[in-house]
Amino acid sequence: MIKQILLISLMISTFCFGEAVLERKIIIPDGKYDSYYLQPFQIFVSGDDKVFILIHDLYKLFLYSDDNFKQVGIYKKNNIFLGGFMENDRLLLAFVEWPERYTYSGVNIYDVQKGFDKPAKYIAIPPKSQSKPVDKLLTVQYTSDNYCVISTQETFFGVEAFTRYLCGGYAIGYAKPYFAKIEKNQMSLYKEINYGGEKYEDFEIRQIIYGTKLIHCLGKRHPKYVSQGVLPPDSSVVLYYAGYNPEERRIMQNGNIYKTISDPNSYDFGTVSLNVMKDKAFVAFTLHKHPYSGLLDGNIKQTSSDIYFFESDQPANTIKISEGFLPNVKFDSKGNVHVLATDSDGRLFIIRKDKDNKWTDKQFILKDVKISSDFLFKDKYIDAEFDKDGNLHVVYPANDGNIVYVKMKLD
Numbered sequence: 001m002i003k004q005i006l007l008i009s010l011m012i013s014t015f016c017f018g019e020a021v022l023e024r025k026i027i028i029p030d031g032k033y034d035s036y037y038l039q040p041f042q043i044f045v046s047g048d049d050k051v052f053i054l055i056h057d058l059y060k061l062f063l064y065s066d067d068n069f070k071q072v073g074i075y076k077k078n079n080i081f082l083g084g085f086m087e088n089d090r091l092l093l094a095f096v097e098w099p100e101r102y103t104y105s106g107v108n109i110y111d112v113q114k115g116f117d118k119p120a121k122y123i124a125i126p127p128k129s130q131s132k133p134v135d136k137l138l139t140v141q142y143t144s145d146n147y148c149v150i151s152t153q154e155t156f157f158g159v160e161a162f163t164r165y166l167c168g169g170y171a172i173g174y175a176k177p178y179f180a181k182i183e184k185n186q187m188s189l190y191k192e193i194n195y196g197g198e199k200y201e202d203f204e205i206r207q208i209i210y211g212t213k214l215i216h217c218l219g220k221r222h223p224k225y226v227s228q229g230v231l232p233p234d235s236s237v238v239l240y241y242a243g244y245n246p247e248e249r250r251i252m253q254n255g256n257i258y259k260t261i262s263d264p265n266s267y268d269f270g271t272v273s274l275n276v277m278k279d280k281a282f283v284a285f286t287l288h289k290h291p292y293s294g295l296l297d298g299n300i301k302q303t304s305s306d307i308y309f310f311e312s313d314q315p316a317n318t319i320k321i322s323e324g325f326l327p328n329v330k331f332d333s334k335g336n337v338h339v340l341a342t343d344s345d346g347r348l349f350i351i352r353k354d355k356d357n358k359w360t361d362k363q364f365i366l367k368d369v370k371i372s373s374d375f376l377f378k379d380k381y382i383d384a385e386f387d388k389d390g391n392l393h394v395v396y397p398a399n400d401g402n403i404v405y406v407k408m409k410l411d
Helices: 002-015 158-166
Strands: 020-028 042-045 051-056 061-065 068-071 079-087 090-097 106-111 121-124 136-139 147-155 174-183 202-210 215-222 236-245 250-261 267-277 280-289 304-311 319-323 325-331 337-342 348-352 363-366 383-386 392-397 403-409
Touching (some): 042 383, 051 392, 051 403, 079 136, 136 202, 147 202, 215 267, 215 280, 250 267, 250 280, 280 337, 304 337, 319 337, 325 383, 348 392, 363 392
Parallel strands (some): 174 202, 267 325
Antiparallel strands (some): 079 090, 090 106, 106 121, 147 174, 215 236, 267 280, 304 319, 325 337, 337 348, 348 363, 383 392, 392 403
16 A cells, blocks of 8 residues: 555656645547647636536547546537637537538537537528638627627728739738627627727737627737738737727727737747736737747757736736746636746746736746647647636646646645
8 A cells, every 4th residue: 555655656746846736637648639730728617616628639629527538529520619618617619510611500509518419509690691700709798698709801902902903913801800799599790890900910819708898809910911922021010919898899908018020930929828807808928039940840949938928907018927838827716817837848837926016936836748849839738727726727738648637736
């Protein structure tokens, strides 16, 4: 018995630091997923501390709950996964039907606890909108059905499009965000979100969350590519935040978070993370600096990565808080703000903002995270949540290729 306890303690110390590890499980073994097409992880903790984990690659969706791991069978080529969300302590999964190419007929919402035999709700897409892409479904509070759909579409400006056509070219669209309300299981027509940017620019939304009254958008603004896909030499890329009130159809808060000259051969934005508390947005992001083109073929040890932090009520105060990769903003049950990130050795650490608005020193909590070129640009491929008792739940890919879930109590 003593030997078994010592063996378990040795295994835990191999993966973790001094924190009390309450649980550690391999939820997806190596080889059961396609690491190249792996999408951002999602972990949810309900009010009664029930844990749900969603992991998917290009064609498979995996669900972990009730200590069971299974592949969701409805995730097929004619169903595009829009994401999962908690509603009244129940996990709901949304899929858009895609029966024909470039045609979206409706959205199915499944209640995980009730199974996948039939959807808990079906949202019909009107014929005029069926050719428009559906990017995300959000839970909101101002519609009768408590949902809205977000779409990124190309906007064409008439004079420019007509001029290019006369010159033998083609019209160039500008990516802009749109939303549609859901009322009585029917989606309305799309309306453009006036996010406060320039007319002739793309707005590439990286993350979007609904708070109390606002839709919080985080993305990159940049001018449209010209001259066969080449940006002007002095073109800038701006990490940009906008808080949009869909009921009043206007921006309530917005700002440029960080501006840099576009030079992907030397530096570029890495992972971005957005979280919201009472319609106040918190953003953590990285700026990668590397000495050559093609980071995915290089050595991460030669890449420096600074972590910056932004709060929506302090739009002119973007600050560097640490060095590291893959930051993730989280809140504990007391409302404290934490940022999780890794170093180049695959050690996961956490820092916390104290009452004096200063950031604590790094507290390392895991040391077997796979931090390699395959995963470097996967937004939130490590995800975590606090439960009501302050325990931290983490899901991440380990160095041995397994995807692992850990529950721990921090000091």
